[in-house]
Amino acid sequence: MELTKRDLHLTKGVAILMMLLLHLFCRKEFEGLYETYIYIGETPLIYYLALFGDACVPIYCFASGYPPLLG
Structure with missing residues (x-):
């Protein structure tokens, strides 16, 4: 089973969203930035x-270097 171009674009999009999640919320000093409840x-x-x-x-x-896109 090979990944299509659409699959790889979706995978890259998920990776970018994960990067935003990491950079915005991976901090323990959050006072005044956002409210947490749990x-x-x-x-x-x-x-x-x-x-x-x-x-x-x-x-x-991985998504950028997947072989079908190299050719």
Whole structure:
């Protein structure tokens, strides 16, 4: 099963959204920036969700270098 150009564009879009999530919400000093309502201990849940955004670079690199697009 090969990925189509459309699939790869969608994958790149998801990687960009993950990058935004990482850079906007992966911080523990959030006072005055946004409000959080769900905490795990003393850390907001959005911080842990934003850590998943760290996978944005490998995902984007994979989608950019996928062989069918090279030719």
